[in-house]
Amino acid sequence: MGRVLAVIIWIITLLSVLLFVSGKWWFPAAISEHAPALDRQFLITIIVVGIAFTAAQVGLGWMVWKYRDTGSAADRAVYSHGSNRLEVVWTVITAVIFITLGLMGQSVWASLRLHDAPPGSYTVEVVAQQFQWNFHYAGKDGKFGRTDPKFIDDGSLNFVGLDSTDGSASDDAVTSTLAIPVNRPVELRLRSKDVIHNFWVPQLRFKQDLVPGMEIKVHFTANRVGKYELACAELCGQLHFKMRSFMLVLPEEEIQSLQAMPQEQFQARVQELLNQYQLPTYQ
Amino acid sequence: MSVESHEGVHRHPAPTGFIRKYIFSVDHKVIGIQYIMLALAAVAVGMTMSLLMRLNLSWPGTHWPILETLFPTGAPGGVMTPEFYLSLVTMHGTIMVFFVLTTAPQGGFGNYFLPIQIGAEDMAFPVLNMLSFWVTFVGFIVILLAIFVEGNQSIGEWFAGLGPSFAGGSGTVGPIGGWTGYAPLSALGKVAGPGQGAGMNLWVISIAIFCIGSLLGALNFITTLLNMRTKGMSLMRMPLTCWAWFTTAVLALLSFPVLLGGGILLLLDRIAGTSFFIPSGLYVSGLLSGSNPNFPLHTGGSPILWQHLFWFFGHPEVYIAILPGMGATSHILATFARKPVFGYRAMVFAIFAIGLLGFFVWGHHMFISGMSPYSAIAFSVLTLSIGVPSAVKTFNWLGTLWGARIRFTTAMLFALGFVSLFVAGGITGLILGQSSLDLAMHDTYIVTAHFHLVMGVASIFGMFAALYFWFPKMFGRFMNETIGKIHFWLTFVGVYTIFVPMHIMGIVGMPRRYSSFAEYRFLDSLHPLVVLVSVAAVITIFAQILFYFNVFWSIFKGKKASDNPWEATTLEWTTATPPPHDNFAGVLPTVYHGPYEFAVPGAPNDYVMQTDVGADVPSGNGHNGHKH
Numbered sequence A: 001m002g003r004v005l006a007v008i009i010w011i012i013t014l015l016s017v018l019l020f021v022s023g024k025w026w027f028p029a030a031i032s033e034h035a036p037a038l039d040r041q042f043l044i045t046i047i048v049v050g051i052a053f054t055a056a057q058v059g060l061g062w063m064v065w066k067y068r069d070t071g072s073a074a075d076r077a078v079y080s081h082g083s084n085r086l087e088v089v090w091t092v093i094t095a096v097i098f099i100t101l102g103l104m105g106q107s108v109w110a111s112l113r114l115h116d117a118p119p120g121s122y123t124v125e126v127v128a129q130q131f132q133w134n135f136h137y138a139g140k141d142g143k144f145g146r147t148d149p150k151f152i153d154d155g156s157l158n159f160v161g162l163d164s165t166d167g168s169a170s171d172d173a174v175t176s177t178l179a180i181p182v183n184r185p186v187e188l189r190l191r192s193k194d195v196i197h198n199f200w201v202p203q204l205r206f207k208q209d210l211v212p213g214m215e216i217k218v219h220f221t222a223n224r225v226g227k228y229e230l231a232c233a234e235l236c237g238q239l240h241f242k243m244r245s246f247m248l249v250l251p252e253e254e255i256q257s258l259q260a261m262p263q264e265q266f267q268a269r270v271q272e273l274l275n276q277y278q279l280p281t282y283q
Numbered sequence B: 001m002s003v004e005s006h007e008g009v010h011r012h013p014a015p016t017g018f019i020r021k022y023i024f025s026v027d028h029k030v031i032g033i034q035y036i037m038l039a040l041a042a043v044a045v046g047m048t049m050s051l052l053m054r055l056n057l058s059w060p061g062t063h064w065p066i067l068e069t070l071f072p073t074g075a076p077g078g079v080m081t082p083e084f085y086l087s088l089v090t091m092h093g094t095i096m097v098f099f100v101l102t103t104a105p106q107g108g109f110g111n112y113f114l115p116i117q118i119g120a121e122d123m124a125f126p127v128l129n130m131l132s133f134w135v136t137f138v139g140f141i142v143i144l145l146a147i148f149v150e151g152n153q154s155i156g157e158w159f160a161g162l163g164p165s166f167a168g169g170s171g172t173v174g175p176i177g178g179w180t181g182y183a184p185l186s187a188l189g190k191v192a193g194p195g196q197g198a199g200m201n202l203w204v205i206s207i208a209i210f211c212i213g214s215l216l217g218a219l220n221f222i223t224t225l226l227n228m229r230t231k232g233m234s235l236m237r238m239p240l241t242c243w244a245w246f247t248t249a250v251l252a253l254l255s256f257p258v259l260l261g262g263g264i265l266l267l268l269d270r271i272a273g274t275s276f277f278i279p280s281g282l283y284v285s286g287l288l289s290g291s292n293p294n295f296p297l298h299t300g301g302s303p304i305l306w307q308h309l310f311w312f313f314g315h316p317e318v319y320i321a322i323l324p325g326m327g328a329t330s331h332i333l334a335t336f337a338r339k340p341v342f343g344y345r346a347m348v349f350a351i352f353a354i355g356l357l358g359f360f361v362w363g364h365h366m367f368i369s370g371m372s373p374y375s376a377i378a379f380s381v382l383t384l385s386i387g388v389p390s391a392v393k394t395f396n397w398l399g400t401l402w403g404a405r406i407r408f409t410t411a412m413l414f415a416l417g418f419v420s421l422f423v424a425g426g427i428t429g430l431i432l433g434q435s436s437l438d439l440a441m442h443d444t445y446i447v448t449a450h451f452h453l454v455m456g457v458a459s460i461f462g463m464f465a466a467l468y469f470w471f472p473k474m475f476g477r478f479m480n481e482t483i484g485k486i487h488f489w490l491t492f493v494g495v496y497t498i499f500v501p502m503h504i505m506g507i508v509g510m511p512r513r514y515s516s517f518a519e520y521r522f523l524d525s526l527h528p529l530v531v532l533v534s535v536a537a538v539i540t541i542f543a544q545i546l547f548y549f550n551v552f553w554s555i556f557k558g559k560k561a562s563d564n565p566w567e568a569t570t571l572e573w574t575t576a577t578p579p580p581h582d583n584f585a586g587v588l589p590t591v592y593h594g595p596y597e598f599a600v601p602g603a604p605n606d607y608v609m610q611t612d613v614g615a616d617v618p619s620g621n622g623h624n625g626h627k628h
Helices: A002-021 A035-066 A084-104 A107-113 A252-259 A263-276 B018-023 B028-058 B065-070 B082-100 B103-117 B126-151 B153-160 B198-227 B240-271 B303-337 B344-357 B373-385 B387-401 B410-426 B435-441 B445-475 B481-508 B521-557
Strands: A122-129 A132-137 A173-175 A178-181 A185-192 A197-201 A206-210 A216-221 A226-232 A245-250
Touching: A002 A035, A002 B410, A002 B481, A035 A084, A035 A107, A035 B387, A035 B410, A035 B435, A084 B373, A084 B387, A107 A216, A107 B373, A107 B435, A122 A178, A122 A197, A132 A178, A173 A263, A178 A252, A185 A197, A185 A206, A206 A216, A206 B435, A245 A252, A245 A263, A252 A263, B028 B082, B028 B103, B028 B126, B028 B445, B028 B521, B082 B103, B082 B126, B082 B198, B082 B445, B103 B126, B103 B198, B103 B240, B103 B303, B103 B445, B126 B153, B126 B198, B198 B240, B240 B303, B240 B344, B303 B344, B303 B387, B303 B410, B303 B445, B344 B387, B373 B387, B373 B435, B387 B410, B410 B445, B410 B481, B445 B481, B445 B521, B481 B521
Parallel strands: A122 A185, A178 A245
Antiparallel strands: A122 A132, A132 A173, A185 A216, A197 A206, A197 A226, A226 A245
C-alpha cells in the first residue's frame, strides 16, 4: 500500500509539473511596460513553489515507500520527539525565502500604485455599470465635462451623467470601447454607477476594482498596438460573464486625430478601428 | 493501567427518552454526531451544486431533463440560466464554508472528542452546547429556504406574508453574490437584478444565525479546555487535536462577532433603508437612488467597509476550517506511524502562530479593492510570513514519518493525503499573497484552485481521516476498509485532476464566477482543460456515494470494534467503545504521559497510553523528561 501511494504521489507530482512546464497554456503575451517585471516575478515565484511542491511530495512519497510497518512486534519505529536544531533551521530558511519573495513581490506594485500617473499621461474616465463599460474622453480642450449622477440617463444614452450646460463637456466623447495611445502612460479614473466591477485586461497584467462612491486613479503604459479583450473580474450580477469590451491600443497620431473629433465621429472612428484590428492569435 | 470501563454503570444518569437522548440531547457526543450528520447533509447539497456547475461550464446549452424537473424556473427547458448558475456559485460556497467546513471539524469531531481527550465528563455548558447545534441547524434550514424562496412560487408567496422584503417567487433560484456577498450588489435589493430579493435576505439572516451558533460553541470549547482537564492533563500533554480545536475556538470567538455585526448592518441596508455599505448617487437598472419608491435614497456608505468586515472574519475562517484537520492529521499520523509527533512544541507554536497571523492578513483579499496601496504591502508581507508556520507543520509531519513503521489504514491514507494536499494547495499562497502578482491573479481560477485545495479538499481529507479513525469509537463498529481505500484512491486522484488544471486556467486569465466563457477568445484554448476538470469532478463526486454508503452501512453492519482497536495512546481509547454517557463511567482518568508515546524503548508494547502508570518514558512532553 505504501509503495502504491508513493508511486501515485510521484506520478501526480510529475504530471502537475509537466502541465506547468509544457508551455501549452500560459499568460497571453504581455503588452504593458510593467508586465515583463511582473512575469519575471511570477516565474521566480512559481519556480520556488515548484521546487518546494516537488520536494515535499517526493519526500512524502519517500517516507511512505520506505517506512512501512513490517508486521514484526520487535521492529519498532525510531523513538524521537524531534530536534530543536532542525526546527530552528527550517523555520529560519523558510522565513528568509518566503519573506524575501514577499518583499520582491512589492516592486511592481510599488511602481504602479505608490505614484500618481506621470505628467503628460493620457486620461480616460471609466464608468462601469451593470454589464456595460463606458469610456469618457476629454476631447479637444483636454478638460472633462462635469458629470453628476443626476444627469445620468441611460435611455437617452447619457451613460456617464455629462452636464450638457458645462462648456467643457461639448467636445467630450463617450464610447463603449477603450482607446488609448501606445507607449504613453495612461491614467484611468475608475468609477462605477451601481455595484463593484473590475477592469481586467489579461495582456496588461492589470486589474482594479471600480467601486461605486469612489474615484480610483490608476495608471499603466501599454506598449503594443492592437485590440485586446477587456473583462469584468468582480461578480456584478446576472450577466457578469457578458460584461465584455475591448481595449484598442493605438498609435499616438490616431489618438490625436480622435481627440480632435466631435463625439459622433469619434465613436464611428473607434468602431471602424475596432473592426479593423484583429485580436491577437492565441495558441 | 488504563481506566476500566464498566458497561452500564453511570454516576450521572443518562436520559432515557428518545427526544432527550437523540434530538435535544445535551450530551456532547450526541451533539458531535448531530453536527457531523448536518455536515454530511450539507456537503451532499453543496457537492450536487458543484456537479451542476461543472455540467454547465463544460457542456453549456445542453438540455438536462433532470434539471428541468428539479428547477423549472432556474433551468427552463433543462438549460441553465446565468442567474441560476450564479446562485449555485453563491449557495455552494456558503453551504460548504459555513455548514460543512465549520461544522464537522469543530462542532462535530471537536465536540465529540475534546472533552474525552482531556478527561472531562462533558462540555462545560451542556445546554449551551445543545443550543449551539440547534441554532446552527436553524441557520441551515434558512439557507435552504434562501434557495427556494425565489425559485418556488408557493414558498415565495408564503414568505410574502412576512412583508414585502421577503416576497419571493421571482424566478431565479437563490441569492447571487458569491459566498462573500460583496456590497453594494448584496445591499441594494431587487433593483440590482435577479438574486437580490428575498433569497438574499434569507442568506444574510442565515449567516447571522450561524454566527450566533458558532459563538456559543466557541465559548464552550474554550471554557471546557481551560477548566475541565483531568488530573495530570497539563496543557503540553494535550493531544494536538485539542490544541487545534482550542485555537479554532479562539479564532471563532474573535471573528464571528465581526461578521455578525456586518451581517446585521447589511440586512439593515437591505430592509431598513440605512446606508452602511451603499454610497450616494447610485444609478441602478435605470433608476437614480431616491428618485423612485423602488430605489430609496442612500447616502454616504462604503462598499469597502463590508469587505473589511467580511474578510476580518473571512480570513480567520479559512483557518477555522483547516486547523482541526491539521490537528486530526498530526494525531492520526503519529498513531499509524507508531511514532511520537515530531516537534510537538513546535507544532503547538505553529498552530498559535497561524491563528495569530491569521488575523493580520485579511487585506490580501482586497489588494485591488481600492484600499490604500501602502496597506497592501503590509498585508502582503504578513501573508507570506504565514507560510512559515505552515511549512513548519509540514516539516514536522514529514519528521513524524521519518523512521516510522507506517500502518496503512484508510484513516492513515487520508491523513497522508491531507499532508500532500495541504502542501499543494497552501504553497500557491506564495503566489497569491504577492500584491504585484495579484494584479494578474485576482479573481481568476488560480484563486479557486488554491482555496479549494487547501481549505476545501485538504480540510475534507482531514475530516475523512478523522471519521475513518474515530468511527469505531463513536459507533462501536469499523467502517469498511476496502470500500474506504477505494474511496481514498478515487478521491485523491480525482481532486488533483480537478484542481491542478485550474491553476493553469488562472494563469491564462480565466475569471471566476462566469457562467460561460463563450464571449472571450483568450479563453478558447482552455476548453479541453475545462472538460477534463468536469469529467474528473463527475467521477470524484460519484465516488462519494461509496463514502455515504460506507458510513451508513457501517453504523449498523460494520465489523465490531474493541476499546482500543488502533493501539492508540490518548484518553478516548481508554474508555469503552462507544463511550458511556459520562465518558469514563464515573472514574475520571489520571494522566501520566504525553499524548504520543509510541515506540518507547523498553516498554512492553510499542505504545504507552497516557494513563499507563509506571511506564518508563524517557522524554515525555514536559513531564517525566530529562531522564536521558
